[in-house]
Amino acid sequence: MEIKFAEVLDAPIIHDLMIKAFMEYKDEVPSSSALEETVQSVLIALKDGEQGLISYVDNQPVGMVRFQLKEDGLYFYRLSVIPEKQGLGIAKKILGSLEDVAIKKGVTTIFCKVRMTVPKNIKLYRSIGYGIYDEEVVHKPNGINIKVVSMKKRLN
Template sequence: MKIVSAKATDAPTLHNLMIQAFSVYKDEIPPSSALEETVHSITHALEGGERALICTMKEEPVGMVRFQLYENEVYFYRLSVLPEKQGQGLAKKLLGSLESYALEQGKNVIRCKVRMTVQKNIQLYRSIGYHIYDEETISKPNGLSVPVVSMMKKL
């Protein structure tokens, strides 16, 4: 297994991994906005300062995480592992690499937001040291609301 930094030219790979991983949420109300993203929007984000890590096994992409660097912290989102590779610790390895990268960049906090309905992700993050520090309801443009928790880990 190898984890490397992504480039803007990796946007098609990132998009493919994300769509496969987030397809389980297509019937959620509302569906995840990840499913509305395009290769173009991801390319644009990467060219605008967003960063990402890609995890490969035997040269094949199996997971990724996108993130932003801020003054003292890293905010990650769209953590994606291919459905058939979930449960093998790849998400934890991606987040471990992200933590190492954050420390190399002088950041001491990592944050994310998680839908309250996705308890398995909340439990995953708790199992590696994250805790909930806030709850809110995000209003979507279509008028629907999504209850989320904000989680963080101090490095």
């Protein structure tokens, strides 16, 4: 497996991986906002400073993560592994590469937010050293509320 930094021209690959991975949440109420994103919105985000890592197996893209460096740490989101490759440790390898990026940039903390309705993701992050430090309810415009936990990991 090879993990590479995403280029702006990789927006279609990032979008495709994200949509394939997030389709499992299409029936959640509300469905993930990831499913509303477009290649164009990903492209604009990359042009505006968002970064990404893409994982390849046999030169085929199988997973990705998007992230931003902020004052207090590195925030990642939309971690995606295509359904047929889930459960093989790809997400953990992507997150390991993300930690390497953070360390090289002098960042000491990595953050993410996870829906409380997706305990397998909370379990994944906990298994590699993330802890919950906050809970909140995100209020969507249509009156639907989403309970999320904020998780973080301190790097040495």
